[in-house]
Each structure stands twice: as C-alpha cells, then as structure tokens.
Amino acid sequence: MRDTLEQRLAAGLQRVGDDVPDDLDPPADLEHRVASVRNRRRGVARLAMLSAAAIVTVALATVVVAGRGPAPNRVDVDGPPEVADPLAAGTVMLDSRASFVVAVGADGGQIATLVNAGRGTIIDAQLTSDHRWLWYLSVAKTKKAGVECGEVVRADIRRGTSAIVARAVSFAISPDGSRLALAGGGDFAGGACVALTDVTVPARVVVTDLATEARSTWTDQGSPRVRAFNQMRWSNDGRTLVTRICDETCESLVAYAVPESLGSSMHFRIVDRSGFLGVRPSATFGPDGRLFVLERNVAARWKDHVQSVVVYDGVTSDRPTTLLRVGFGWDLKEVVPTEVGTFVVGRARDASGRVAGPTALYRVEHGTLVRVKTFGDFGVLTPVFSRP
Amino acid sequence: MELARRAERLEPVAAVVPLARLDVRAEALLDRLYRDHASGALRFAIMLTGDRPLSEDLVQEAFVRVAAKLHVLRDPSAFNAYLTRAVANLAKSHFRRQEVAKRHVRAVDASSLVVEPVDVATNDAVLVALRTLPMQQRAALVLRYYNDLSQDDIARVLDCPVGTVKSQLSRGLARLRKECRDA
Numbered sequence: 001m002r003d004t005l006e007q008r009l010a011a012g013l014q015r016v017g018d019d020v021p022d023d024l025d026p027p028a029d030l031e032h033r034v035a036s037v038r039n040r041r042r043g044v045a046r047l048a049m050l051s052a053a054a055i056v057t058v059a060l061a062t063v064v065v066a067g068r069g070p071a072p073n074r075v076d077v078d079g080p081p082e083v084a085d086p087l088a089a090g091t092v093m094l095d096s097r098a099s100f101v102v103a104v105g106a107d108g109g110q111i112a113t114l115v116n117a118g119r120g121t122i123i124d125a126q127l128t129s130d131h132r133w134l135w136y137l138s139v140a141k142t143k144k145a146g147v148e149c150g151e152v153v154r155a156d157i158r159r160g161t162s163a164i165v166a167r168a169v170s171f172a173i174s175p176d177g178s179r180l181a182l183a184g185g186g187d188f189a190g191g192a193c194v195a196l197t198d199v200t201v202p203a204r205v206v207v208t209d210l211a212t213e214a215r216s217t218w219t220d221q222g223s224p225r226v227r228a229f230n231q232m233r234w235s236n237d238g239r240t241l242v243t244r245i246c247d248e249t250c251e252s253l254v255a256y257a258v259p260e261s262l263g264s265s266m267h268f269r270i271v272d273r274s275g276f277l278g279v280r281p282s283a284t285f286g287p288d289g290r291l292f293v294l295e296r297n298v299a300a301r302w303k304d305h306v307q308s309v310v311v312y313d314g315v316t317s318d319r320p321t322t323l324l325r326v327g328f329g330w331d332l333k334e335v336v337p338t339e340v341g342t343f344v345v346g347r348a349r350d351a352s353g354r355v356a357g358p359t360a361l362y363r364v365e366h367g368t369l370v371r372v373k374t375f376g377d378f379g380v381l382t383p384v385f386s387r388p
Numbered sequence: 389m390e391l392a393r394r395a396e397r398l399e400p401v402a403a404v405v406p407l408a409r410l411d412v413r414a415e416a417l418l419d420r421l422y423r424d425h426a427s428g429a430l431r432f433a434i435m436l437t438g439d440r441p442l443s444e445d446l447v448q449e450a451f452v453r454v455a456a457k458l459h460v461l462r463d464p465s466a467f468n469a470y471l472t473r474a475v476a477n478l479a480k481s482h483f484r485r486q487e488v489a490k491r492h493v494r495a496v497d498a499s500s501l502v503v504e505p506v507d508v509a510t511n512d513a514v515l516v517a518l519r520t521l522p523m524q525q526r527a528a529l530v531l532r533y534y535n536d537l538s539q540d541d542i543a544r545v546l547d548c549p550v551g552t553v554k555s556q557l558s559r560g561l562a563r564l565r566k567e568c569r570d571a
Binding site: 005006008009010012013014015016017019020021022023024025026027030031033034037038041177178209210211212 | 415416417418419420422423426427430431434435448451452453455456457512514515518529530533534561564565568
C-alpha cells in the first residue's frame with residue numbers, strides 16, 4: 001500500500017513520462033558512432049595485449065594500432081543528428097536508366113543524378129521511406145533482365161557510399177528498410193543466385209528480416225514453372241509483395257502475403273491475369289496505399305485492344321476501379337502514382353498501329369492524358385513519397 | 389548542387405566489397421533496438437535530470453556505448469537493463485563533473501554551470517525534491533515508482549545488491565518526505 005507521498009511521486013513521474021513519445025527516430029549517425037566506439041575499444045584491447053611485450057615493441061605497435069583505428073578523443077564533425085531530407089526537394093519519382101538512377105520532379109525534369117554505377121544496367125531502384133537508403137538492381141548488359149541474376153546494391157545517399165548486398169533476379173526493400181525480398185533461383189544463401197534459365201532449380205522468393213535474419217520462402221512447385229519475374233513492389237504497410245510472373249504466359253500479377261513473423265512459407269494469390277511482362281513494373285503502390293496496375297486486355301482485333309490503369313485496394317487486392325482506359329491508339333508502358341498525381345509513360349500509335357509520336361510522361365487528369373515531358377530515353381520509374 | 393556532388397561520390401559497383409549482408413543486419417538491428425528502447429531510456433533520463441536536451445544526449449551516448457558492446461554482453465536480451473544502467477551512470481558522471489567544475493573553476497560564472505533541473509515539471513515539489521537526491525537514490529525511486537520494478541529487478545538493472553536497493557529506496561523516501569515537509 002502506497003502512502004500519499006509515494007502516490008504523489010508516482011503521479012508526478014507518470015506526467016513526465018507521458019510527455020515523451022513512444023517512438024523515437026534513431027539519429028542519422030548512430031551506426032557511425034557505434035562503429036567508432038567499437039573500433040576504439042578494439043584499438044585499446046590490442047594496445048593492452050601489446051603492452052606485455054617490450055617497451056620498444058609496444059611503442060611501435062601503438063603507432064600501428066593508432067594508425068588503424070580512429071583518432072583518440074575523436075570529435076564528431078557531423079554535427080547533430082540529421083533532420084534534413086537527403087533527397088533533393090521536389091523529387092517525386094526515380095528513373096533508373098542505363099547505369100544511372102536519377103531523381104525526377106513532377107515536371108519530368110531531372111533534379112539530380114543519385115547513382116552512377118559505372119557498369120551494367122540498372123533495372124530497378126527503390127528508396128526507403130526515410131530517403132536515406134537507395135537500393136537498386138544492376139544487371140550486366142549481356143544478361144537478360146527478369147531471368148538472369150544481377151547485383152542488389154544498397155547506396156547511402158547521405159554519405160555517398162554503396163555496397164553489394166545480394167544477387168537476385170528481382171528484389172524489393174520494404175519501406176522501412178527492415179525486410180529484403182529476393183526473387184530468382186536457388187536459396188540465396190551466401191549470396192548465391194541461380195538464373196531461371198536453369199530448369200533444375202525452382203524459382204524462389206525469399207523475404208529476409210535484416211535484423212533477425214528470419215526468412216520466409218515461396219518455392220515454385222507449379223507446372224509450368226516460373227521462368228521470369230518482373231520488378232517486385234512492397235505495399236506501404238510492408239505486408240504484401242506484388243510482382244508479375246511468367247509461367248506459360250506472362251499474364252499473372254501475383255500478391256504474396258508476407259507473415260508478420262517470418263519463418264513460415266509464403267503463398268501467393270493472383271490479382272489479375274491481364275498483364276504482360278515488359279521490362280518495366282506494371283504494378284506499384286501509390287501514396288494512399290492502393291495498388292495501381294497497368295492492364296492490357298489483348299483482343300483478337302487490334303482496334304479492340306484496350307489498356308487500363310486499374311486501382312485495387314492495397315490490403316485485399318480487390319475492389320478494382322478504373323482510373324484510365326485508352327484504346328488501341330496508345331501504347332502504355334508503366335504507371336507511376338505519386339503524391340502530386342498519377343503519371344503514365346507511353347506513346348501514341350496511329351490507326352494502323354504504328355508509333356505516331358515519341359515516348360512521353362503523361363499525367364492522368366479526369367480519365368485523360370496530359371503530356372508532361374517527352375523522354376528521349378526513359379527507364380524504370382519508381383514513385384517517391386514524402387518522409388513520414 | 390550539393391546532392392549531385394554527393395551522388396558523384398558514390399562508388400562504382402566494381403569498387404565496393406561484395407556481399408555486405410552482415411553490415412546491413414547490424415544496422416537494421418541498431419535501428420530496431422533504438423526504436424524499442426530509446427523512448428523508455430529517455431523517460432528515465434528526464435526523470436533523473438529534469439532536462440530534456442541533456443537527457444537526449446545522455447541516452448544517445450549510453451545507447452552508443454551499450455550497442456558497441458552488444459556482441460560481448462553476457463545477456464544481449466537484457467539490452468534495456470544495460471541501457472538504463474548506462475544512463476544512470478552517465479547522469480551521475482555528468483553531475484559530478486559539473487560539481488567539480490563549479491568548485492574549481494572560479495573564473496567561470498558558476499550560474500552558467502547548470503546543475504539544477506531547468507526543464508520539466510519544476511513546479512512539482514516532489515519532483516524538485518527528487519532531483520536533490522543522490523543519483524543512485526533517484527534511479528532506484530524512478531525504477532520503483534515509475535517502471536514498477538521489484539527490488540530484485542532494480543538491483544539487476546543498477547548492478548548492485550538487493551540490500552543496497554532497499555536502503556536507497558528507504559533513504560530516498562525519507563529524504564523526500566523531509567524535503568517536502570520543509571518546503
């Protein structure tokens with residue numbers, strides 16, 4: 001039983017505690033500071049071992065250790081934790097083209113070059129919601145995208161560094177950066193990836209929790225086998241993974257339900273069968289969490305050919321509504337739902353089906369297309385949302 | 389443009405070390421640990437010091453120190469206890485340094501060396517009195533009356549015998565009563 005003073009103390013402390021939010025963002029330099037302390041400790045430990053040796057040897061060894069480790073009493077010149085957005089203002093999408101990833105604004109203009117990989121072709125780029133980590137998939141120019149393995153690279157936009165993290169045919173990083181999905185052949189253990197041209201190895205999608213290394217796997221047991229993956233996309237809540245796969249045809253847009261606690265196997269369900277496997281993602285999640293899908297309903301007659309942008313509920317992948325519907329006079333390639341509007345990339349065709357204009361970025365307005373910018377050479381576009 | 393200059397510094401793929409999977413794991417782990425434990429540690433620090441900016445510094449420093457030893461901790465699952473203890477020790481060191489500075493640096497205006505809490509709920513007589521107690525007594529009282537820990541758990545967190553915890557709690561409460569009565 002608490003007396004009055006104890007009750008007052010508990011109540012006062014409770015008021016103080018209530019003023020502190022439950023979720024604090026880690027400082028941007030946390031990893032760097034932890035690594036610095038760890039390195040300094042290693043340096044000290046080495047020094048202690050060497051001190052048992054002769055003084056001259058210790059003196060020499062100290063120089064070596066000090067040379068390897070950070071300077072003692074190091075002053076962190078990075079300043080206070082970063083609050084500024086590392087991404088240039090006005091960026092609404094990323095464009096992966098050739099060996100570059102470019103930040104693009106709402107007018108289709110290039111704002112900044114974020115990555116110059118120097119080799120290979122970048123076929124997908126995804127940004128974590130804090131805008132710090134840019135992940136991309138780079139495939140050698142001699143390899144076939146969607147079928148053969150490329151390098152999944154993580155670049156730190158703030159520091160300007162990058163590292164290869166895995167090899168895969170397709171990948172997706174969850175918005176919070178905690179879960180990495182890899183698609184391809186093999187189990188990806190130790191960085192291994194097998195191209196889907198190897199018929200002895202089933203296709204797999206493996207989701208790994210980067211903190212705990214827990215994994216959930218989908219293994220292809222169907223017939224015919226999956227022989228290609230399109231770009232994969234995480235839902236904004238990190239619970240669903242969508243991609244278009246090629247088995248007998250390349251029609252199926254599938255959604256994997258990713259378990260909250262990884263470990264059990266994953267299953268997919270088919271969202272629609274009206275797609276096609278191009279070199280660009282035909283489905284992606286918008287800022288409101290809904291799934292935007294580019295569908296192509298191929299009819300027997302060319303003039304009956306219809307393309308649509310259909311929007312699905314992001315959680316259930318059902319209740320489709322049509323945002324845009326165009327006829328055979330258009331050839332749409334991808335849809336990019338952003339916070340400033342929904343865009344599509346495409347080009348017009350004439351009555352005979354021949355290309356009648358350059359490829360351009362269009363904004364969808366009231367079911368019609370408004371040209372924003374003509375692209376000379378556009379790549380895979382990924383929407384970028386504001387930081388939470 | 390600054391961002392473009394940064395982008396130019398990105399290393400070409402050929403130059404990076406292949407498969408940095410473990411680095412990614414460690415970083416994600418740090419992020420998760422921070423999100424799981426930092427707010428609790430910040431509450432604890434504010435209750436000890438009454439100064440939020442100072443508390444934020446203490447929590448970050450404590451987190452960095454404990455996380456740097458994560459791979460050698462006897463019980464990594466007790467990260468929260470290690471962090472709480474580190475916050476208490478850092479707070480104690482901070483105020484001790486300030487006291488020393490106040491005694492010996494006469495040339496400096498002593499009023500600029502803030503020892504008294506300045507930030508949180510200073511109009512609450514019990515909390516003001518709490519911050520006059522020795523740091524170990526403050527820590528024991530906060531863990532008992534805010535975190536609702538048993539005496540055994542407090543002893544584990546503060547890494548001291550249970551008997552010490554009992555005496556800290558008893559003396560702390562007695563002094564609080566006296567301070568509040570006098571006030």
